[in-house]
Amino acid sequence: MVNLPSSPLKEFFVDDDDEFIKEATRKRSYSEPCWCGSNIPYKKCHRVRAEQQRWSLGKILNKQRKVFWKKRGCMHPDASPSSCRGMIIDAHTIQRKGPLSAIVDESNHLCHLEADLQNQVFELKSIGWKKASIFPGFCSHHDTELFKELETKPFEGTNQQCVLQSFRNVCCELYKKRALVESLSYQSGVLDNGLDIHRQIEIQMSINKNIEGQRKSIEELEALQNKFHKAIESKKWDSFECKVFYFRGNVELISAAAIQVDYDFDGNQHVDLFDLEDDAESIVYTTLTVDDGGALIFCWPREFSQAKKFVDSFDAYKAEEKGDVFAQYCFLSSEHTFFSKNWWEKLTESQKTRIYDLYRCTFYEGGKFIPSIEPLVDWVFE
Numbered sequence: 266m267v268n269l270p271s272s273p274l275k276e277f278f279v280d281d282d283d284e285f286i287k288e289a290t291r292k293r294s295y296s297e298p299c300w301c302g303s304n305i306p307y308k309k310c311h312r313v314r315a316e317q318q319r320w321s322l323g324k325i326l327n328k329q330r331k332v333f334w335k336k337r338g339c340m341h342p343d344a345s346p347s348s349c350r351g352m353i354i355d356a357h358t359i360q361r362k363g364p365l366s367a368i369v370d371e372s373n374h375l376c377h378l379e380a381d382l383q384n385q386v387f388e389l390k391s392i393g394w395k396k397a398s399i400f401p402g403f404c405s406h407h408d409t410e411l412f413k414e415l416e417t418k419p420f421e422g423t424n425q426q427c428v429l430q431s432f433r434n435v436c437c438e439l440y441k442k443r444a445l446v447e448s449l450s451y452q453s454g455v456l457d458n459g460l461d462i463h464r465q466i467e468i469q470m471s472i473n474k475n476i477e478g479q480r481k482s483i484e485e486l487e488a489l490q491n492k493f494h495k496a497i498e499s500k501k502w503d504s505f506e507c508k509v510f511y512f513r514g515n516v517e518l519i520s521a522a523a524i525q526v527d528y529d530f531d532g533n534q535h536v537d538l539f540d541l542e543d544d545a546e547s548i549v550y551t552t553l554t555v556d557d558g559g560a561l562i563f564c565w566p567r568e569f570s571q572a573k574k575f576v577d578s579f580d581a582y583k584a585e586e587k588g589d590v591f592a593q594y595c596f597l598s599s600e601h602t603f604f605s606k607n608w609w610e611k612l613t614e615s616q617k618t619r620i621y622d623l624y625r626c627t628f629y630e631g632g633k634f635i636p637s638i639e640p641l642v643d644w645v646f647e
């Protein structure tokens with residue numbers, strides 16, 4: 266079975282010999298850059314941090330939201346001041362027409378899980394479909410032009426459609442990682458106000474580790490985005506391998522993500538994500554609705570052999586097991602997982618508990634995905 270860690274966040278053990286701690290505790294002149302890595306002179310940064318006023322969590326979250334959701338430019342391969350037209354618009358990672366509209370209730374709302382940081386819990390949240398799975402990633406001209414093949418034609422599983430859909434997921438993931446690094450950098454300037462030096466070091470160290478890890482995955486995503494740019498510019502849709510699984514049943518759950526292949530469905534480890542020397546391969550997945558059910562797309566650069574093994578390990582499940590295993594995987598791996606209220610209300614308490622357990626983990630430790638006794642979805646794969 267999948268091994269979920271006891272603590273949802275990765276814990277690091279450090280001793281007093283750690284370079285970061287030595288730097289933070291050694292004598293330092295006022296004009297030297299601060300030990301926290303802010304590039305601000307020590308006298309204006311952590312020398313006075315303990316005397317600064319504490320910020321409420323609400324205030325931090327509010328400011329952080331603004332830092333996170335700012336417009337960061339158009340992500341079209343051709344983007345430039347002369348080729349972009351119109352405003353940067355909120356692009357949907359998951360198609361609005363079709364998948365999102367299939368799961369909305371009478372008031373056009375759908376559900377997802379969200380961390381409530383104030384109360385340290387995960388909760389079921391309702392969200393208007395216009396706000397679900399969006400990111401401000403393309404100018405209106407490029408958004409319309411680039412995704413035409415996807416938005417104006419029925420899904421036929423062509424490589425072009427799969428690549429375009431996957432490109433949008435990659436851009437969304439990249440946007441959010443960049444936004445996260447900026448908001449973490451922002452947090453590092455206020456989160457430890459008024460705290461003693463020991464807590465300051467703990468907080469700064471954990472933010473620094475997080476940023477370091479995020480930067481690494483940004484590098485990998487940028488390399489992947491580059492491969493998409495090349496394929497789009499030269500229309501070489503075959504430089505990506507796309508595997509489409511069709512299924513019958515109610516599409517009451519939808520999900521999309523660009524993920525790093527650390528473990529496959531059998532629990533084989535392909536890369537250690539916490540070892541920054543190790544390079545991970547990525548794979549992109551999306552769920553869509555089709556005429557009498559849904560489709561699940563996996564897309565990866567043709568030369569990625571681990572990504573292929575990942576998909577093969579999924580394909581090895583029986584037709585009636587695939588939907589449930591995939592649903593478990595979605596909650597574990599993607600925050601872009603949405604579902605209908607109706608579906609959630611039909612779940613048993615033990616199914617809900619299982620979903621919360623999967624969702625709260627920011628990482629997992631391998632182990633094979635075992636189909637649930639009570640399947641989470643009724644999908645039957647072809």
Ligand SMILES: [Zn+2]
Nearest residue numbers: 299301310311
């Ligand atoms: Zn500092």
Ligand SMILES: [Zn+2]
Nearest residue numbers: 339349404407
């Ligand atoms: Zn543009």
